[in-house]
Amino acid sequence: MSTQDQQSTTESLTLVQAVCEGLYGEMERDDDVLVMGEDVGKNGGVFRATDGLYEEFGGDRVIDTPLAESGIVGTAIGMAAYGLRPVTEIQFMGFIYPAFDQIVSHAARLRTRSRGRFSCPMVVRAPYGGGIRAPEHHSESKEAFFVHEPGLKVVVPSTPGDAKGLLASAIRDPDPVIFLEPKLIYRAFREDVSEEPYTTPLGEAAIRREGSDVSVFTWGAMAYRTVEAAEELAGEIDVEVVDLRTLSPLDTDTIVESFKKTGRAAVVHEAPKTGGLAGEISATIQEEALLYQEAPIKRITGFDTPFPLYALEDYYLPEAARIADGIRDVVNF
């Protein structure tokens, strides 16, 4: 089954529950899949993303590791090279850096370095992003670090249905996937999700709202805020909202096609502006569709500052008014 089967039984799930269901389904269909990380076993994960898996599959496949991110990812690389399919959890994206060396120097390159003899079919899951009044280092959006690294795929679901399907694809993928979960919307809403395992293909964006005046590209929790802003602008501006879903490889076809239709674009992301993916998307549009462009491409992003402690986080994150103003700038140019 390659997409969610409308005929099968569904259950109403939040995004974090859908992640858990995705893990469950893949562990059930493939004995090589295992889950490892801090507090993923007995505790069921600090966000309950692995709730019940330990009881179902036991401690050899749902593994509470020592507190060591480099150890988690480094040993997972060894497991993957040796034929298993580990799904690692980094508790918060802000704590991924000890594992950075393992991810970029090894997971991303093992295939290239061994001329295809070894591969690294593993997933690094991490909750990311701000907006939940979390402590310091718990709110970062560092997707650009990983998109910059050849050999990695980077995926961000923004709906429960996508979370389950994209995670299944990530686990079945022959290459390492960084799977970033927008924790602001972990429990924000529910969606009917097929109980059977299914995959949602990597590398394909989803158009969340069709429009003709301007294309707005976004992902994760910002996809919702952008749709909200678009709804508020309805009647004034007809906004197309494209949820990229996979950040590497980018779905350039959908981006360019949407832009050719509207001739105007904005990108919304939580991460800081400088070096963020909005720049990459803008450059891609310029390369592929310059002659269609009617206005500068607007970057509506987090600021070039460290993510502030929570008293100011709502000012840091792009919110509906800032997104709407940015979209107006593009249209009224």
Place this chain on the structure above:
Amino acid sequence: MSTLQRDPEKRVQILDEDGRVRDGATVPELEEDELLEMYREMKIGRHFDQRAVSLQRQGRMGTFPPMSGQEGAQVGSIHAVADDDWLIPSYREHAAVYGAGVDLAETLRYWMGDERGNQMDGQPVLPSTVPIATQIPHATGMAWASKLKGENRVFMCYFGDGATSEGDFHEGLNFAGVFDTPSIFFCNNNQWAISVPRERQTASQTIAQKATAYGFDGVQVDGMDPLAVYRVTKAAVEKARDPSEGERRPTLIEAVQYRFGAHTTADDPSVYRDDDEVEQWKRRDPIPRFEEYLRGKGILDDERIDAITSEIEAEVDDAIDTAESTDRPDPSAMFEHVYSEMPDRVAEQREAFEQLRDRHGDEELLE
């Protein structure tokens, strides 16, 4: 055998569970005033903790990491260092940093999401470190710098049992051994790294014994016995300042203790540990033990305890009032202190942000 040069599997203990001095134990010489101050700080640590958890429950504060059960280790150790020695804490050392002179209101402000709570102006304390174990190499570097400057200060780094699994623990302690820095690595082994028990964190019999591999002393102490903690830390401080021939300055102290509460207010410990275990450890609660000891010495009685209790409750009330009545940080403050001089691109973003606020007003913006 000295306090430090001993089998790291033999725990240093002075008080038994009832607060009586164990047979053959050497009690450190402490003035009455200092003993009372230690008691007061332990009490305020506990009370502050309870109030902070309740503030979080009432939505008046964000996630908070409680420390009840760990007061003996924090207060016993902080009293063994000099006023100008440095502390490099993790994020659970509310009583230790208070003992070092940091206002409780500052600690509250930090956990209320205000960066200014991390400033701790004038105190020899580095801002708390949330990522695990990453402060350990900093502590070694500060101690190393101080040694290079020809000072005679000691640098005490706190971390938990979980931190000993991180690479930074190894690298920080290894550098300390190689460069013989005036360091105390104080491991608050509270048995649980969120849901992962100490025995799953390392196959070592003890954490203290890891010091052997770095070429310096490791000592295990009853972390719920403030006198034993004081004695061990004092010996480590003296050695760090003035080692004997052939001794290395650094020491790894493993203070064996228990966190009575959750890892943070976002955690539910009943999922992963039994109430029986918690109850067993509560019998070693450092506060009643120390209280009994002080009563036995005639330093403390009911009247004195009541007076201290009222005093600390008022102090915590004041700290909460101060923290809550401080203006929330100016939203534009997030653009400050990113660099010593604000780059143009950051200044432009601040300008655009201020225009956005003028245009919409904060209420609409945060809707």
